[in-house]
Amino acid sequence: MIIVSGPASQKLGRRIAELLKQxxxxxxFKRFPDGESYIRFSGEVxxxxxxxxxxxxxxxxxxxxxxxxxxxTAKELKAKTITAVVPYFAYARQDQRFRPGxxxxxxxxxxxxxxxxxxxxFTVNSHNPAILKTLQVPIEDLSAIxxxxxxxxxxxxxxAFSLALGKKGLATAVEAxxxxxxxxxxxxxxxxxxxxxxxxxxxxLPVKGKAAIVFDDIISxxxxxxxxxxWTRKQGARTVHVACVHPLLIGDAENRIxxxxxxxxxxxxxxxxxxxxxxVAPLIAEALGKRGAKR
Numbered sequence: 001m002i003i004v005s006g007p008a009s010q011k012l013g014r015r016i017a018e019l020l021k022q023x024x025x026x027x028x029f030k031r032f033p034d035g036e037s038y039i040r041f042s043g044e045v046x047x048x049x050x051x052x053x054x055x056x057x058x059x060x061x062x063x064x065x066x067x068x069x070x071x072x073t074a075k076e077l078k079a080k081t082i083t084a085v086v087p088y089f090a091y092a093r094q095d096q097r098f099r100p101g102x103x104x105x106x107x108x109x110x111x112x113x114x115x116x117x118x119x120x121x122f123t124v125n126s127h128n129p130a131i132l133k134t135l136q137v138p139i140e141d142l143s144a145i146x147x148x149x150x151x152x153x154x155x156x157x158x159x160a161f162s163l164a165l166g167k168k169g170l171a172t173a174v175e176a177x178x179x180x181x182x183x184x185x186x187x188x189x190x191x192x193x194x195x196x197x198x199x200x201x202x203x204x205l206p207v208k209g210k211a212a213i214v215f216d217d218i219i220s221x222x223x224x225x226x227x228x229x230x231w232t233r234k235q236g237a238r239t240v241h242v243a244c245v246h247p248l249l250i251g252d253a254e255n256r257i258x259x260x261x262x263x264x265x266x267x268x269x270x271x272x273x274x275x276x277x278x279x280v281a282p283l284i285a286e287a288l289g290k291r292g293a294k295r
Contacts, residue, residue: 001288002045006054006070007037008063009087012269012281013053016085019285027070037062039069041077050079051288052118056090057248057271064090064109068116075117082117085284087270088246089123092132093218110135122287124270124280125217125245142287144268144280145172145215148243149179151266151278152213157241158182160211165189165228172215176243182210187228200227208236218246219267222253226260233261245280246271 001022005013007029017024025043032038052074054067067084074082094105113121114137121139126132132139152160159182164173166189173184188201205212212232219225225242232240240262247267254275257265269276 002043002048002050004041004045004050004052004070004074006052006063006066008057008066009053009055009085009272011272012055012087012279012284013085015279015281016051016053016285016288019281020289029066035062037066037069039066039073041070041073044077045074046078047080049081049083050074051083051085053085053087053284055087055270055272057088057246058250060090068112071113071116071118079117081119083120083122083288084113084118085122085288087124087268087280087284088218088248089121089126092123093127106131107135110137110139113137122284124268124283127217140287142280142283143175144245144270144278144283145175145243146179147268147278147280147283148215148245148266149176149213152241152243153179157211157213160213160241161185161207161237163187163205163207163212163214163228163232165214165216165224169216172217176213176215180213187214187231189224189228198224198227200224200231202231205232205235205237207232209238211239211241212237213241213243216242216244218248219244219253219257219265220248221250222257225253225262226256229257229260229262239263241266243267247273247275249273249275 003017004025028040030038056063091105126141129141162173162176162184164186170186177184191198242265267275268278
């Protein structure tokens, strides 16, 4: 097995290779004056099981093109197999046609990766894992929620109350509670299918006097999390922390969440940032190791 890190996941890919004790092949990368990407493999991949690690967080279009270039190049260089590790899977939230004529974007991206030679994809906390199972290329969705919960437990928050956003996300809180063991629940939400605007239904939460942690898969603009944190505070929580797998934090999202009453925001390195203190490398390395053992 050879681990190849794309430009967007250099540190993560190297760490995965170290954990697996596998060969690491760096990518030579540069950006042309017009913004196009140049990609070159700096090592041999012929007849090797190649694992390409490349997150596709913003700038998602650039990162996606780089991933496609790497996969197709590995195919032309006669790699034995090509596995794509895509911690943040861009366009995965466009997972069905809510209105006639809409693009089914996640299907399109999966098709492109398959065409470029990818035979297996690993991702982390996809927006709708059930949809991934319907696509032609096999996609394994891993969960980093236990890793986030373990981080808080190690910080002295064992017994904290775990909260999810929306009833559909309750499984997230259940996962976290298996580690924190402080109880779990969800903040009721409602999304407008046309505008995408999310509102909080102000229902009572059993958090008075407790440390509460709000878990979510993605924080983008932060609008929903701002409302969730403020409501949790209003319900009497002693402290409120935010844990997310993919900290996109567009614009001033981080500041607004803190100003709404959050004591901290913690994310994973699926999306590199200064709050990405929890690494998904052990999670991915374990999944790749199990797959290798089956060969």
